[in-house]
Amino acid sequence: MQTRRTLQKLDSIAFWLKHDYERIQRFYQLDVEYIDFSYSIPQPTDTQPTGTSEIGSLLLGNSANPANNHLDALFRLKKVEFNGRIICPLSYSGGKEYTDKIAQVGHRLFGDSFEPLRSYVEKSKYYDLLDDLDAAYFYHRRQQAGGTVRYFLSRGKPVFLHPASPLLPYYRDLGVPTLYSADEFDMRLEIAPEQARTSISALQNLFSEEAKRERYRNLLTYGTPASTAHTGAESCN
Numbered sequence: 001m002q003t004r005r006t007l008q009k010l011d012s013i014a015f016w017l018k019h020d021y022e023r024i025q026r027f028y029q030l031d032v033e034y035i036d037f038s039y040s041i042p043q044p045t046d047t048q049p050t051g052t053s054e055i056g057s058l059l060l061g062n063s064a065n066p067a068n069n070h071l072d073a074l075f076r077l078k079k080v081e082f083n084g085r086i087i088c089p090l091s092y093s094g095g096k097e098y099t100d101k102i103a104q105v106g107h108r109l110f111g112d113s114f115e116p117l118r119s120y121v122e123k124s125k126y127y128d129l130l131d132d133l134d135a136a137y138f139y140h141r142r143q144q145a146g147g148t149v150r151y152f153l154s155r156g157k158p159v160f161l162h163p164a165s166p167l168l169p170y171y172r173d174l175g176v177p178t179l180y181s182a183d184e185f186d187m188r189l190e191i192a193p194e195q196a197r198t199s200i201s202a203l204q205n206l207f208s209e210e211a212k213r214e215r216y217r218n219l220l221t222y223g224t225p226a227s228t229a230h231t232g233a234e235s236c237n
Contacts, residue, residue, distance in 0.1 A: 004028045019166035037215045055187040057085035058135040062145035064094025070102045073139035078109045089117045154203035156196025176202050
């Protein structure tokens, strides 16, 4: 009740994923406006779309938070006989008992191919590590790992998400072809250079300097006569 009373005092919600705004609006019965807004995130500037003929390595999850559903993801990957390298960040947002369990199961199922990251990795080295991987696999049911999802897509690499993830319809509506449901995972998946190029272009447009300036203008001029609605999808057109 306190949360609802607090939210009902708001005039607007500024966020980059309209699906989450709509869920909050319905759940708390709010009458608030939506402002498309996001902070800047690192975007590759030297991307050359090459495509891929197989998935030999992937990032699993983005933290030790149980919302990653690590165990479900690991067993699903084992079921489809994935035999490549798995990098699994477990350095924050989870307790020791949980991270120990994930590391134990990961090693039992995949042996030395499962590499848990249990210590902080310096930022530039972490991005270098991501660049070495073929794909990303996130099994959150809710929006999470948004920045990392964007990074892989902006490299033209395949990203696999839980079928219930709100990021699936978001990026599909933007015409990003290298985004898949986890149900579609196949280590023999082929990404043609043109598919990679399309994903890279969509992400570059979505998070271009002009698109970011437009979002800040919308936020800072909200409530003024000159303010107009703007959505992430429009910035890709």
